[in-house]
Amino acid sequence: MNKIILADSQAIFRAGTAKVLAMDEDLRIIAQCTDLERMLHAVSTFPGSILLFAASLRPDLIRLRNLLEALGSSGIVIAENNDNASSYIQQGFRGVVFRNVSGSSLTECVRRVAAGETWM
Numbered sequence: 001m002n003k004i005i006l007a008d009s010q011a012i013f014r015a016g017t018a019k020v021l022a023m024d025e026d027l028r029i030i031a032q033c034t035d036l037e038r039m040l041h042a043v044s045t046f047p048g049s050i051l052l053f054a055a056s057l058r059p060d061l062i063r064l065r066n067l068l069e070a071l072g073s074s075g076i077v078i079a080e081n082n083d084n085a086s087s088y089i090q091q092g093f094r095g096v097v098f099r100n101v102s103g104s105s106l107t108e109c110v111r112r113v114a115a116g117e118t119w120m
Contacts, residue, residue, distance in 0.1 A: 002114040003046055005031045007039035008054040008078060013099065017052070020103040027110060040067070047071035050113055054078040055088070065092040074113050085120050095119040 004027055008014040014032055021027045030049060031042035036057045043051055044067070051068060053059070055077050068075050069092070076095035077088045085096040094113040097106055109119040 001028050002026055002110070003028055003030045003049040004110065005029075005033065005039070005042045005046060005049050005051045005053075007033040007036075007042070007051065007057060009034055009057060010054070013054075013078075017106065020106055021110065024107050024111075026114075027107070040064075043067060043071065043073060046073075048073060050074050050076060050110060052076045052078060052110065055080060055083055061088075061091050061093075076109060076113055076119070089118060089120055 004021060006014055006018055006029055018029050018032060021029060030046055033039040033042050036059055039053055039057060051073060074094040076097065077093050079085055079088065079096050079098050081098055088096045095109045095118065097109050112119045
């Protein structure tokens with residue numbers, strides 16, 4: 001079972017994403033975070049998880065990537081529509097989805113990242 005931390009300040013998007021991911025029996029939402037502080041706490045509390053986080057939370061990306069690597073976790077960025085997805089991949093994050101992602105593509109991204117692949 002793959003543990004997912006979902007971090008986004010947009011409640012409607014977060015709820016919809018959680019509902020989509022909950023339909024996959026291999027994925028389990030273990031934390032939902034509304035802000036950066038809670039997200040960092042959840043990442044530290046649940047090593048080996050997959051962090052699905054909104055770029056709009058504006059974390060220090062280098063610090064976050066280093067923390068994820070140290071804990072054996074992976075990060076997937078929820079990018080805004082005008083963001084450059086490849087820049088997140090170049091910074092070491094394993095996946096990038098945009099807010100307009102379909103449910104099937106979101107689930108596929110999380111599955112691939114869980115398998116050690118990269119998704120963009």
